[in-house]
Amino acid sequence: MKLEGKSIVVTGASSGMGKVIVEQYVKEGANVIAVARRAERLAELVSSLEGEAGSVIAFAGDVSKQEDCEAMIDLAVEKFGKLDVLVNNAGVMDDMATVANYTNEKYDYVMNINVAGPLYAMRKAVNVFLEQGNGGNIITTSSVGGSHQAAGVVYGASKAAVNAIVRHTAFVYRNEKIRCNAIAPGGINTEISATMGMPNIDGFTRIKGVQALMPGVGEGSDIANLAVFLASDDSAFITGQIIAVDGGWTSF
Numbered sequence: 001m002k003l004e005g006k007s008i009v010v011t012g013a014s015s016g017m018g019k020v021i022v023e024q025y026v027k028e029g030a031n032v033i034a035v036a037r038r039a040e041r042l043a044e045l046v047s048s049l050e051g052e053a054g055s056v057i058a059f060a061g062d063v064s065k066q067e068d069c070e071a072m073i074d075l076a077v078e079k080f081g082k083l084d085v086l087v088n089n090a091g092v093m094d095d096m097a098t099v100a101n102y103t104n105e106k107y108d109y110v111m112n113i114n115v116a117g118p119l120y121a122m123r124k125a126v127n128v129f130l131e132q133g134n135g136g137n138i139i140t141t142s143s144v145g146g147s148h149q150a151a152g153v154v155y156g157a158s159k160a161a162v163n164a165i166v167r168h169t170a171f172v173y174r175n176e177k178i179r180c181n182a183i184a185p186g187g188i189n190t191e192i193s194a195t196m197g198m199p200n201i202d203g204f205t206r207i208k209g210v211q212a213l214m215p216g217v218g219e220g221s222d223i224a225n226l227a228v229f230l231a232s233d234d235s236a237f238i239t240g241q242i243i244a245v246d247g248g249w250t251s252f
């Protein structure tokens, strides 16, 4: 088992790639706090993993709230005695709007979940890691949209911010062995389109050419396989990286 005894917090665990990440982590022997807003989905996940090598505790929380981000880390330390890995995976799409027509409401919604959430969680986690004194590990789900044009301007800005936060954190805490990497998925078969709302037709039309280059859609397991490697000691010398998992979509 690759993650035996590791204490891990995973956000966005109620669907999509976060749910598969939790499943693989628990099967690899980790003890996981699974975080999302939909408590009933988390309860199903917990019962589906009974009898596996590791364990999982559900935490119904909203990552756009500082108190929830801090409480999920506290819960890991309380229940498992330490924190080894934080996986910032929760995220939402924008509506594909351009800079000419995005709304302030959508900006606040996307940035609070995709950027403020990971920052709240990382501030708390890094302080716990420093107190523990034996390194740490943070994995954040970015997107190819952080470096290429895959959605609207606000979503791209949110994931570019994530990439900057990841690299900054990896650099400034490299001597304390706090690792920080991002996974940048391409198109993955999840429920994320439900968070988009009504697409902005102008933005959608302008971005269509890039969408046409997409080589196909991956599965949550394509992301979870990398998330297991990054959480494990096999990747001990890897930090500050934004790793695309996109079937070659952004290889041009």
Ligand SMILES: NC(=O)c1ccc[n+]([C@@H]2O[C@H](COP(=O)([O-])OP(=O)(O)OC[C@H]3O[C@@H](n4cnc5c(N)ncnc54)[C@H](OP(=O)(O)O)[C@@H]3O)[C@@H](O)[C@H]2O)c1
Pocket: 011, 012, 013, 014, 015, 016, 017, 018, 035, 036, 037, 038, 039, 041, 061, 062, 063, 064, 089, 090, 091, 092, 093, 113, 141, 142, 143, 144, 184, 185, 186, 187, 188, 189, 190, 191, 192, 193, 195
């Ligand atoms: N699917 C893709 O093609 C793709 C491509 C690039 C990047 N990504 C990124 O991948 C990550 C996971 O998305 P997904 O594709 O797996 O989508 P998904 O199936 O919609 O899953 C998103 C997860 O995030 C959770 N979430 C959303 N807002 C939250 C909040 N405020 N507080 C706590 N949890 C919240 C959702 O749970 P609740 O609704 O229950 O809270 C859900 O568990 C996101 O960061 C997304 O930007 C996805």
